[in-house]
């Protein structure tokens with residue numbers, strides 16, 4: 001069932017996908033705004049992956065109650081190699097299946113400019129080169145990697161038409177590029193190539209058998225709903241090594257204070273003005289920089305449980321939970 005348009009949500013601009021609308025869309029991206037665009041799988045809501053606040057706006061538009069790592073889209077292999085480490089196997093898969101509905105998770109290159117929020121602080125990055133010609137022209141024109149999950153509200157089906165996107169996201173996007181209905185309608189297959197063993201994280205447009213044939217081996221399948229634990233690796237989400245204390249008014253002795261809103265005593269501040277988008281953009285980078293042995297713990301000031309604050313608090317709660 002398709003969702004009815006939400007009340008009081010203005011309809012975004014929709015333009016047929018062509019050179020002119022792509023130029024406008026690229027301008028929006030460079031200005032930090034969001035653009036929905038078609039790929040061969042589903043419509044994506046894209047933002048500059050190197051701009052933390054643009055990435056935060058994506059989570060906000062989708063109304064996701066938690067942060068999950070986003071797929072970063074690139075127009076060509078040169079752009080892909082700039083942000084991710086492709087070993088021989090990953091190169092082979094890319095040359096065989098790209099452009100196309102395959103997302104490869106590879107190790108992230110240091111200083112690749114990708115916002116910590118896009119990969120939720122992980123050392124890995126999910127990358128895809130879409131087959132859709134218009135999408136690739138747009139990516140090349142934007143001239144930066146785009147974080148782009150499916151352009152639906154959290155918990156709803158992935159949109160395959162521009163009209164469907166408009167109903168889902170309203171004016172949270174500056175522009176929708178209308179390229180007609182998507183061809184595949186299935187999401188991309190997500191294959192984790194960052195560890196010793198390849199692991200299928202999500203089935204999708206490229207069948208598992210084709211990947212196994214290309215790699216000449218069986219591929220392990222991650223169980224749905226289970227946090228992926230690659231052999232010998234930590235859980236696949238980032239949490240600081242130090243204990244974390246939420247809803248702190250001030251720091252106790254030895255604690256680092258992660259501020260939100262005006263806080264002269266904060267060691268670092270997620271957003272001095274209390275802006276949730278800015279706070280989301282800073283969350284993982286700030287946790288990482290406070291996570292060092294000169295502190296005994298990280299105390300975090302209260303974050304309102306609304307909008308992006310929900311996803312921020314979700315992440316903090318999981319970081320604060322005792323680990324066994």
Ligand code: AMP
Nearest residue numbers: 069070071105122124125126149150190
């Ligand atoms: P969507 O947001 O609908 O495009 O889906 C993105 C998919 O890629 C989700 O299943 C994510 O969990 C997965 N994903 C993205 N980045 C990573 C990563 N670095 N490691 C593991 N899975 C990832």
Ligand code: MG
Nearest residue numbers: 149150151158
């Ligand atoms: Mg989705």
